[in-house]
Amino acid sequence: MASEYPSEFISAVETPTFDPDKPLSPLPSGLCEESAHRGMAQFQEIMRQQLEGSMQAELQKLLGTASGSEKEVSKKNFEGFTNLFQRFLQVKGPSVEWVKIQRPPEDSIQPYDKIAARGLPDSVADSLNKLVVVKLNGGLGTSMGCKGPKSLISVRNENTFLDLTVQQIEHLNKTYNTDVPLVLMNSFNTDEDTKKILQKYTHHRVRIHTFNQSRYPRINKESLLPVATSLSMSGQNAEAWYPPGHGDIYASFYNSGLLDQLIAQGKEYIFVSNIDNLGATVDLHILHHLVSQPNGKRCEFVMEVTDKTRADVKGGTLITYDGKLRLLEIAQVPKAHVDEFKSVSKFKIFNTNNLWISLPAIKRLQEKTAMDMEIIVNPKTLDGGQNVIQLETAVGAAIKCFDNAMGINVPRSRFLPVKTTSDLLLVMSNLYSLDAGSLTMSPKREFPTTPHVKLGSSFTKVTTAAGFIQIVPQCSLKGLQVSSTNGLRPQGTVIIIANHGDRIDIPAGSMLENKIVSGNLRILDH
Secondary structure: OOOOOOHHHHHHHOOOOOOOOOOOOOOOOOOOHHHHHHHHHHHHHHHHHHHHHHHHHHHHHHHOOOOHHHHHHHHHHHHHHHHHHHHHHHOOOOOOOHHHOEOOOHHHEEEHHHHHOOOOOOOHHHHHOOEEEEEEEOOEOHHHOOOOEHHHOEEEOOEEHHHHHHHHHHHHHHHHOOOOOEEEEEOOOOHHHHHHHHHHHOOOOOOEEEEEOOOEEOEEOOOOOEOOOOOOOOHHHOOOEEOOOHHHHHHHHHHHOHHHHHHHOOOOEEEEEEOOEOOOOOOHHHHHHHHOOOHHHOOOEEEEEEEOOHHHOOOOEEEEEOOEEEEEOHHHOOHHHHHHHHOOOOOOEEEEEEEEEEHHHHHHHHHOOOOOOOOEEEEEEOOOOOEEEEEEOOHHHHHHHOOOOEEEEOOHHHOOEOOOHHHHHHHHOOOEEEEOOEEEEOOOOOOOOOOEEOOOHHHOOHHHHHHHHOOHHHOOOOOEEEEOOOOOEEEEEEEEEEOOOOOEOOOOOOEEEEEEEEEOEOOOOO
8 A cells, every 4th residue: 555645635744824826935035945945845844843743732731521441542542643654754755666666576475386396295284273363343234234343244154254263173183183263353342242252262262362453633724733522432533543454563562462472372473364254264284384484584574465367456465675574555556557557477476464474473563663663544424424534544555564574376266255245146156055154165166267257246245135135055057157146057148127116036956057048027826
């Protein structure tokens, strides 16, 4: 993501009385251009210092509304926010110079087959006992029309994302007699509901820990000051706070004390992934590759990447920049080069956000305050119409800070995110089989890629699609390319279109091949 602040926000860095759209008064005669530039730089520096001072004063007022432990936690959060805000004010120009971008050396992104060909040791347990699985669990299910944590949405056989994750890790622990713990990074949006549901896993063979990512104040776009009036999360302050992206994992993990606790237990690596990526399971070959390296040459960061398709052209990719492996996101790309960035022929891989990271390295970088991630400026409009911005970071952007970082080009099967009800239809169909919490694509599938499924606007929410999706387990998608189906066996490209208010009934078990079905058809029992 980009540290460059979008041009529409540049005026916000000036004082409210300064209108950058109005022409400046003519310079006094005889004043050279160099002096003008120096004067403007001094003026901007004064404004920056004033904004920093005003922000600090507002944060102190907010802390004054807290008490006890809440005040200490908020104080720690505000330290991270202040650092991000100061960097945001200091950023000038793009975060990358396009001419300095280079393709990574061949050995910096290795094919998965090469890693797997090395085989596994006799004692897989030794490697597993050095591992911690971390799931990013800060998101809500609002995009799919659900309330509460997204991880609690049922995705297969009444199993939620969290159920499947627990089953996967428990299977590892039972199979290899190991102790691989699960750590959930919650947000203030998901923490309470998640902790309630964790009680159901008490008797499962997996230790579960949680920690919260930070809570930062949303910033008024015009004044660049917090919109919150207190630390309360209710009333007029309900929309005043946000979790600052998954790049916050490093600071929050360290501040929670859990990082030191796990290192003391002999843990060396974390496997981090989004909890809604059902392809992100523990891979023993990648783990063995990490722990088998000599101490002096140990890889501290692995990013799983996979081949880009036309559906992934906006995904971040790996580049070499200033001699370091670095994540390049589309928001960092100058407009003149966006088409080049989207090119599948030049940038052939994208980031799956499946990451393997050294615990001691995180500790070292945090203690040296050397974790450097580009700032993401995320504009939002609150329900009342107020325009705000959020300052965020992405976990993968820290790859440049770690020693001996590398990418591994993994099979597409390790990237199976469920972001929409269309994705949900896929994972519920007979295209996949479920075993010990892991989904495996049917070998009868004629194509190596997943079908492209797109449901109509009437089915974007889980609740409205419930009647449709409940019959999906009988829907055969093994040979499907494009589909919007209702309990049939499609082959090739099948599109079904019903106009708003109309209905198309297709008997269960019907077979359609390379057809477009449209109109209005009702089939009633006689």
